Amino acid sequence: MRLIRLHLAILAALSMVLVGVITAVPSPVPSIANSCDSKTAKDRFKIRCKDSKKGPKRDRTPPKKDRDGSGRGGGNRNGDNSDRDRRDNNADSGPRACQLLEGDPGSRARQCERRRPPSPDRDSNSPPDTDFYVEPPPDVTxxxxxxxxxxxxxxxxxxxxxxxxxxxxxxxxxxxSSRTETMELAGYTVEIRVTPAQYKWNFGDGNTTTTTSAGRKPRYAHDADISHSYTESGDYTINLTTSYVGQFRVDGGPWEDIPGTAEIASTPVPVEIYRYVRYLVDEDCTKNPDGPDCP
Structure with missing residues (x-):
């Protein structure tokens, strides 16, 4: 009798174990084996599909909220949109390549190629578009x-x-003398040429004159191209302002005028004007060192 009871108890225990195993096994999903990878985490299935016909995977993760709880996304303190940041990083601030327009030899305009970010309705990860535009050259002042x-x-x-x-x-x-210099301006190579055009003299006694020539060193003062005679003795200061005109050209193009003139002041030069005084004497300073105006 005891042997029969022992067998019945063993059979009952085995039946309970089999029932528990059957209830723990999930229902089979035949289609997953062919088209998706399945992973188990915390007794749940995570399925990653490979069927390309269904389009790219969509991110269903809810956006992160900012610290202020506005939920505007971005995950930073300022609440900036990360997609917008990616678009900005794809864009160049300046042109990628430029060349002079053909056909008009006097034109200084250039055709440039630059990148611009994709439009807001496009995927932020899309490459930037290429934009062609005509860039006017700089005007030099x-x-x-x-x-x-x-x-x-x-x-x-x-x-x-x-x-x-x-x-x-x-x-x-x-x-x-005339001078030519080269400078970089707005990405262009610009040549500058300046030439003196006028000389405005101020002799310090209220008299002025303007010449188009710089003058020259004479053999004698009365043979000079530019001269002035003072009517009173005293100390005076001579000033000079030179007016320069300029031209420029861009990338080896034609020369163009710079509007206006440049007024360049010189360092003043002092002069002392004396008056001759005549005396009627019977002896010169050699015979009479104490005579009038003798040293």
């Missing part, structure tokens, strides 16, 4: 050239530093 880069003219006087009332004092300018 004296502010771009910088008047400080033009050296002032030098003032020369004969006699040097002095003169006599009613006698000509010769003046002329030096260090005033």
């Amino acid at each position: 004296w502010e771009d050239v910088g008047e400080t880069s033009i050296p002032p003219s030098d003032i020369f006087v004969m006699p040097e530093g002095w003169g006599v009332v009613n006698k000509p004092v010769a003046v002329w300018a030096g260090n005033n």
